[in-house]
Amino acid sequence: MGGFLKNTSGNMAVITALCATALLGAAGVAVDFVRQNDEDTAYSAAADAAALAGAALIREHTDWSAGRIKTDAKAEALKSWKANLTPSLYDQLKTPDVKIVHSGMEWTVRVSYAGTMPTSLLAVTGVTSVPLRGEAVSAVGQNQTHWQFNFAIDTSSSMGIGATQADMDAMVADPNIGCMFACHNSATNADTVNQARIAGYKLRLDVVDEAVDNTIDIIKGKPSITPKAALYGITTGITDLVNETANLNDVKNHDIQVAYMNASLGNTNYRAAMEELTSKIGTAGDGSSASKPRKVVFIVTDGIHDTTVPEPNVDYYWWADHQLGTLDPSFCQDMKDKGVIVGVLYINYIVPAGYEGVLTGYENKILPNMQGCASDGFFHNATDKTQLQAAFADMLAKAFNSDVRLTQ
Numbered sequence: 268m269g270g271f272l273k274n275t276s277g278n279m280a281v282i283t284a285l286c287a288t289a290l291l292g293a294a295g296v297a298v299d300f301v302r303q304n305d306e307d308t309a310y311s312a313a314a315d316a317a318a319l320a321g322a323a324l325i326r327e328h329t330d331w332s333a334g335r336i337k338t339d340a341k342a343e344a345l346k347s348w349k350a351n352l353t354p355s356l357y358d359q360l361k362t363p364d365v366k367i368v369h370s371g372m373e374w375t376v377r378v379s380y381a382g383t384m385p386t387s388l389l390a391v392t393g394v395t396s397v398p399l400r401g402e403a404v405s406a407v408g409q410n411q412t413h414w415q416f417n418f419a420i421d422t423s424s425s426m427g428i429g430a431t432q433a434d435m436d437a438m439v440a441d442p443n444i445g446c447m448f449a450c451h452n453s454a455t456n457a458d459t460v461n462q463a464r465i466a467g468y469k470l471r472l473d474v475v476d477e478a479v480d481n482t483i484d485i486i487k488g489k490p491s492i493t494p495k496a497a498l499y500g501i502t503t504g505i506t507d508l509v510n511e512t513a514n515l516n517d518v519k520n521h522d523i524q525v526a527y528m529n530a531s532l533g534n535t536n537y538r539a540a541m542e543e544l545t546s547k548i549g550t551a552g553d554g555s556s557a558s559k560p561r562k563v564v565f566i567v568t569d570g571i572h573d574t575t576v577p578e579p580n581v582d583y584y585w586w587a588d589h590q591l592g593t594l595d596p597s598f599c600q601d602m603k604d605k606g607v608i609v610g611v612l613y614i615n616y617i618v619p620a621g622y623e624g625v626l627t628g629y630e631n632k633i634l635p636n637m638q639g640c641a642s643d644g645f646f647h648n649a650t651d652k653t654q655l656q657a658a659f660a661d662m663l664a665k666a667f668n669s670d671v672r673l674t675q
Contacts, residue, residue, distance in 0.1 A: 298388050303397050306356060306384055311401045313351040314363060314378045315673060318405035320347035321367065321376035322671045326407050327491050336374070337367040344378055359384070360399065372555075375674070376405045404675035411554030411670055414494045414561050415511065416486060418479055419544055420523055421568035421614075422472065422500035423535040424450050427460060427525040428617055430469040431651070438468050447617075450525060460525055471614065475567055476523045478655035482565075483519040485663055492667075495560065497547075498523070501568060503536040505543040534573040541598035551606030563608040563666045565659065566640070569616040570594055570633040593632045596639030603642055608669060610662040611641035612655065613648045 321344035328336050344365045349357055363380040383396040420426075427449045429435035435447040441462075449463040449470055463470060479498075486494050496518045500506035509518050544564065552559025572592040602609050613634060638646040644665055647658035 302387070303384055303399070306359075307399055307401060309352065309356055310360065310380055310399060311403070313348050313356075314380060314401055314403035316351045317344040317348040317363065317365070318376045318378045318403040318673065319671060320344055321365065321378070322374065322405040322407040323668050325367075325374050325376070326411075326668060326671055327489070336369075340367050340374075340376060341365045344376060348378070372408055374407050376407075378403045402675065403673060405671060406674050407671045408553070411561060412492045413552070413554045413557050413559065414486075414492050414563065414666075415548075416482075416494060416496045417499065417544075417548055417562070417564040418482075418496070418518065419499045419501055419505070419540075419564055419566045420472070420475055420479070420508075421502075421535065422506065422523065422525055423502050423573070424448060424525060425535075425569055425571065425573075425616065426470070426472040426475070426614075428471050429463075430471050430474045434468045434470070437466075438463055441466060441468075444468075470525070472523055472525055474652045474655060475614070477652060478659050479523070480519045481656045482659040482663060483515050485660060487515055489667070493557070499544065499547070501535065501537075501540045501544075501566070503534055503574060504539045505547065507547075535568070535571060536574045537572045537594040537598055541594075541602070545601045545605070548602065548607055549605070551608075561608075561666075562606070563610060563662075564602065565610045565612060565662065566599075567612045567614065568594070568637075569614050570637050571616050593636045594640055596636055599640035608645060608666050609640060609642045610645040610666070611637050611647070612658050612662075613637040613646070614655075615648070615650055 321340040324340050324343040325336055328339065345362070348363055349361075360380055360382040363378050366377040366379075368375045368377070379400075379402040381398070381400040384399055385396050386394055389397075425448070429438050429447055429449075438444045438449060438459075439447050443462045443466070444459045446459070449459040449468075460470070464473075483496065486492075486496070493513075494515065495511050495513050496509075496515050497507075497511040498509035498518045498521055500508050500523070508523065509521050512518070548562055548564055551562035554561040570593060572594060599609050599611075616633060634648065637648075640646075645662050647654075647662065649655045649658045
C-alpha cells in the first residue's frame, strides 16, 4: 500500500494534460483577441461610412419633409454598411441600428452595431463567443443651400502652351507660329492664339476652359443648391471675366483667352492677384441665405510667379529682367481665414526649349507651395483633360460635403 502511494510515474502525464489545456486556452485568447480586434475595426469603419453616407444624402435631399428624409437616409446608411463589409462579416451582422434625428438646423445620423463573434480555439475553455459593439455619429446642417463658386484661372502667357506634346510639336513646326507657346502680342500685333485654333491645335488654356465648363454642368445638376458663379483671370492682378451671376451659363460660355502680352498683363504676380481675389470674394457665410453663401474658389495655375518689378515676400531670383519665383502659401491664408474653401489645381509648368535651367533651385518648391495654398484636401496636380475634369469633380464633391462630419 505504501509503495502504491509513493508511485509518481503518472504525474507527468497529468501535469502535461493540465498545462496543455492552459496553453491552448492562452493561445485561443491571443488568436481570438486578434480576430475580435480585426472584426471590430472593420465594423467600426463600416459604421463611420454608413453614418457619413446617410448625412451626405440628407445634404443632397430636395424634399425637406422629415419623414421622407429619415427613410431615405436610413436606407442609404444601410446600403453603405453592406457595401463596406466583406460578405462573411455582413452575414454575421447584417443590420445595424440606424437613428436619424432632426434638431433645429442640424441633422444627426447615429449608426450602432452589437453582435457576437464565434470563437475558435477559445471555445475549448467554454467561451464560445465574444462581443462586438460600436457606434458612429455624423452631423450635417440643413438649408445650407446658397453657394458661390469662383473660378480663378491663370491666363498669363505660359498657359498658351500646347495642351499635349503633339500640339507643342505641331505649333513649333507651323511656320505661322514657330513656337510651343501661342500668344496675343500687342507689341508686334502677332496673334498666334487664333492661328493655333484655326489650325486645330489645342492650348493648355483650352483644356482648362473645357474642364470649367464640365464643372459648371455638375453644379447645374445639383437641384438641392442655389448657386452663383464668377470667373477671373490671374495675371499681374485679377481680371474680371464674368462677374458673379446666377446664370451659370455666362461662365460656361465665356471663352477664356490667354491675356495680351504687354507690360501689365503678360506675367503673373501672385501677391497682387491673391490680394485682389481675397477682396473680391469676401467672407464666406453658412449658406443659409443669398446674403450668406458658402464660398469656394478654384485656383488653376502653373505655379510660377513672374514679374518685371520687385515684390515683397516673394522667394525669387532675377532672370534677365524677370523676377521668377513661386506662389507663397501665405498669400492664400486670408481667404481661408474668411471661411472660403480654397481649391488649387496645379498644372505642371513646362520649361520651353532653350530655357533649361531657368528654374534651377525652384522646381521642388512649386508643388509644396501650391499645396500649402489650398484648404486641406483641396489640392490636385493635373496635366491633361481627363485629370483636370476629375480634379474639379473631386474638389466640388468635397466642398458639397464639407459640412458633413463625424462627431463620434
